[in-house]
Amino acid sequence: MSEPANGNDGRPTRVTIREIAELAGVSIATVSRVVNGRGDVSAETRENVQRVVRERGYTVNRSARGLSAGRTGFVGVTIPKVHPVYFSSILSGAAEALSEQDMRIVLCPTEHEHDREVSLLERLMHGTTDGALLVLPEETNDELESLLNHGYRFVVIDPLKQLNERVPAVSAANSSGANQAVRHLLALGHRRIGAITGPNGWLATEERRGGYHAALASAGIMPDPAIEVASDFQIEGGIEAGGRLLDVAERPTAIFAFNDNLAIGAMQAARSRGLRIPEDLSIVGFDDLEWAQHVTPALTTVRQPLAEMGRMAVSLLTRLLDNQSFEALHVELATRFIVRGSTQRVSA
Amino acid sequence: MSEPANGNDGRPTRVTIREIAELAGVSIATVSRVVNGRGDVSAETRENVQRVVRERGYTVNRSARGLSAGRTGFVGVTIPKVHPVYFSSILSGAAEALSEQDMRIVLCPTEHEHDREVSLLERLMHGTTDGALLVLPEETNDELESLLNHGYRFVVIDPLKQLNERVPAVSAANSSGANQAVRHLLALGHRRIGAITGPNGWLATEERRGGYHAALASAGIMPDPAIEVASDFQIEGGIEAGGRLLDVAERPTAIFAFNDNLAIGAMQAARSRGLRIPEDLSIVGFDDLEWAQHVTPALTTVRQPLAEMGRMAVSLLTRLLDNQSFEALHVELATRFIVRGSTQRVSA
DNA sequence: AGCATGTTCCGGAACGTTTCGGAAGTGTTT
DNA sequence: AAACACTTCCGAAACGTTCCGGAACATGCT
Numbered sequence: 001m002s003e004p005a006n007g008n009d010g011r012p013t014r015v016t017i018r019e020i021a022e023l024a025g026v027s028i029a030t031v032s033r034v035v036n037g038r039g040d041v042s043a044e045t046r047e048n049v050q051r052v053v054r055e056r057g058y059t060v061n062r063s064a065r066g067l068s069a070g071r072t073g074f075v076g077v078t079i080p081k082v083h084p085v086y087f088s089s090i091l092s093g094a095a096e097a098l099s100e101q102d103m104r105i106v107l108c109p110t111e112h113e114h115d116r117e118v119s120l121l122e123r124l125m126h127g128t129t130d131g132a133l134l135v136l137p138e139e140t141n142d143e144l145e146s147l148l149n150h151g152y153r154f155v156v157i158d159p160l161k162q163l164n165e166r167v168p169a170v171s172a173a174n175s176s177g178a179n180q181a182v183r184h185l186l187a188l189g190h191r192r193i194g195a196i197t198g199p200n201g202w203l204a205t206e207e208r209r210g211g212y213h214a215a216l217a218s219a220g221i222m223p224d225p226a227i228e229v230a231s232d233f234q235i236e237g238g239i240e241a242g243g244r245l246l247d248v249a250e251r252p253t254a255i256f257a258f259n260d261n262l263a264i265g266a267m268q269a270a271r272s273r274g275l276r277i278p279e280d281l282s283i284v285g286f287d288d289l290e291w292a293q294h295v296t297p298a299l300t301t302v303r304q305p306l307a308e309m310g311r312m313a314v315s316l317l318t319r320l321l322d323n324q325s326f327e328a329l330h331v332e333l334a335t336r337f338i339v340r341g342s343t344q345r346v347s348a
Numbered sequence: 349m350s351e352p353a354n355g356n357d358g359r360p361t362r363v364t365i366r367e368i369a370e371l372a373g374v375s376i377a378t379v380s381r382v383v384n385g386r387g388d389v390s391a392e393t394r395e396n397v398q399r400v401v402r403e404r405g406y407t408v409n410r411s412a413r414g415l416s417a418g419r420t421g422f423v424g425v426t427i428p429k430v431h432p433v434y435f436s437s438i439l440s441g442a443a444e445a446l447s448e449q450d451m452r453i454v455l456c457p458t459e460h461e462h463d464r465e466v467s468l469l470e471r472l473m474h475g476t477t478d479g480a481l482l483v484l485p486e487e488t489n490d491e492l493e494s495l496l497n498h499g500y501r502f503v504v505i506d507p508l509k510q511l512n513e514r515v516p517a518v519s520a521a522n523s524s525g526a527n528q529a530v531r532h533l534l535a536l537g538h539r540r541i542g543a544i545t546g547p548n549g550w551l552a553t554e555e556r557r558g559g560y561h562a563a564l565a566s567a568g569i570m571p572d573p574a575i576e577v578a579s580d581f582q583i584e585g586g587i588e589a590g591g592r593l594l595d596v597a598e599r600p601t602a603i604f605a606f607n608d609n610l611a612i613g614a615m616q617a618a619r620s621r622g623l624r625i626p627e628d629l630s631i632v633g634f635d636d637l638e639w640a641q642h643v644t645p646a647l648t649t650v651r652q653p654l655a656e657m658g659r660m661a662v663s664l665l666t667r668l669l670d671n672q673s674f675e676a677l678h679v680e681l682a683t684r685f686i687v688r689g690s691t692q693r694v695s696a
Numbered sequence: 697a698g699c700a701t702g703t704t705c706c707g708g709a710a711c712g713t714t715t716c717g718g719a720a721g722t723g724t725t726t
Numbered sequence: 727a728a729a730c731a732c733t734t735c736c737g738a739a740a741c742g743t744t745c746c747g748g749a750a751c752a753t754g755c756t
Contacts, residue, residue, distance in 0.1 A: 067740095
């Protein structure tokens with residue numbers, strides 16, 4: 001009835017839906033429907049309300065909406081503590097797609113929270129976010145599926161393991177991208193092609209390895225374990241692994257590094273051994289991070305559409321949140337092979 | 349009294365504070381006080397409540413808390429659409445510091461929202477976030493101060509303009525960092541030292557320029573406008589600007605690039621002109637991004653403590669939110685000069 | 697005994713929104 | 727003129743917290 005009691009903090013009291021309703025001479029229910037673009041309101045009333053909203057600079061209180069409607073407009077994104085640029089590309093794609101629907105990203109560092117079962121995700125969802133994007137999640141298949149059964153909505157980006165068909169995921173065409181990269185090397189006459197892989201067991205590693213082996217097989221070459229060393233997707237790891245590869249008895253003439261970090265590490269290892277790239281050694285990477293075209297020589301690599309993966313994940317999630325049905329829960333985005341200066345026809 | 353009405357969606361009804369209260373045989377208010385660690389509750393009751401909370405996996409509903417208490421536990425971070433790795437370093441520092449206090453970052457893309465005056469920030473604060481971190485904000489001094497007067501809490505990271513004393517900000521010691529870099533070049537015997545600056549008018553640019561000029565002056569050298577070209581902090585810009593610098597009549601023997609992107613661009617420009625680094629040309633950068641030590645030759649640069657800037661900003665913001673008073677609203681973090689392989693004593 | 701002082705807890709009123717059920721008003725059909 | 731359908735709007739009940747004011751009880755002091 002009377003004015004709402006305020007004067008609590010120094011904080012100025014914000015303009016509320018009630019105020020708009022009074023000024024526009026309608027009920028708060030009507031204002032709500034206008035603001036949320038629902039039907040059931042005449043054009044005249046709608047315009048009038050919108051005018052008042054604009055004049056007073058009203059914006060909906062997301063906490064109140066979250067409480068009342070159950071949806072907060074927030075999407076949680078778990079952030080792995082590796083590969084900042086890989087991650088930020090995905091992030092910017094997702095953020096862009098989300099802001100189109102007036103939704104926002106909540107960052108959820110996944111530090112030491114893996115003590116209690118699925119505690120992070122439970123916390124994530126409970127009154128905080130409508131859904132989540134899980135980047136490189138360490139949760140097991142069972143954990144993820146149990147989450148799914150609890151009614152949580154999320155989509156996995158770049159799964160570490162082969163996921164159950166029911167959990168939505170988006171990834172890149174690792175196998176065919178790797179295949180293409182190695183075929184390129186073969187076409188240049190290389191026969192002894194080493195590889196620096198990611199951690200064994202990671203899906204991205206195994207799929208790329210599959211493409212690598214398949215391409216070798218198509219040329220009648222047996223993979224040689226001596227020139228296939230596992231690493232950790234980091235630059236330092238690439239230096240070390242590249243060194244091991246180059247110190248092998250019968251040195252490879254080309255190296256397929258399973259990501260750009262490893263490739264740049266391998267380049268350093270080669271250089272420190274007096275090898276020229278690409279004259280003495282061809283190198284191919286995977287990712288096409290921003291700096292790949294700016295190293296010397298520019299890196300031949302497989303482009304992974306990271307931002308697009310973020311956007312696609314958002315699109316899947318949105319449809320999940322709207323309870324729409326799905327034709328395919330697993331989406332694999334195409335990669336693109338980019339030839340630059342780090343590969344060359346094998347020298348006689 | 350009876351069970352709460354549910355069965356609305358397929359969504360499972362979550363465990364609420366009321367449930368915990370009943371199970372623990374105390375009032376809702378008591379549970380709230382336990383959960384929020386406030387006093388006024390006996391050790392026995394506290395432990396009992398905590399046990400029930402643990403058993404049922406209760407977590408507070410942030411929307412409800414936001415509505416009721418006015419604080420949401422969310423901090424908005426505006427993201428400029430440039431320099432992903434620069435930005436992600438700041439972000440990870442801030443995220444880390446915030447998660448220690450169980451607060452979260454909400455990402456706020458600042459695309460085309462600059463139409464209506466301060467609309468982004470108003471939306472940001474209104475029931476959504478407790479405060480904000482503004483990275484490289486394009487808002488004017490007046491806008492920021494008006495926000496401040498409206499009771500908004502925020503801290504600026506890396507301001508673009510000289511800010512009013514009243515608006516809290518954290519930045520790096522641009523001037524002294526630049527000074528140190530140029531003194532290093534001078535000590536190596538360089539006399540003709542060019543510069544690729546950032547956009548004119550940006551605070552970081554002007555401060556670094558100040559340090560650059562001061563160092564030159566200390567060696568009795570007048571800055572030569574012919575070898576000081578402005579660019580945009582991007583790699584492409586560095587290539588272009590570096591080219592201009594190297595095509596000048598009396599070519600500089602060293603280039604101070606105002607960030608690492610520009611430095612790597614300049615390196616490319618030099619290489620495409622057949623110049624060797626560091627033999628024919630010394631190059632210094634600014635930032636020390638991750639890859640700076642992995643380019644060839646490794647980049648001599650000024651390290652900016654980006655993650656620390658994020659943490660510091662959070663610390664300032666936290667104190668602002670707690671209404672604590674301040675000794676200094678402007679914090680400048682020290683930079684560190686790092687000598688690597690891209691600089692060398694000037695050749696005779 | 698009477699009184700002040702603490703300690704521990706509870707009741708209940710906000711907080712700002714969404715949404716359900718229904719109430720007016722206006723036509724249209726029977 | 728009654729019955730019905732449709733459109734447009736409203737009232738009021740949630741949603742799950744926080745926090746103020748005060749109740750109940752124990753304790754210490756006079």
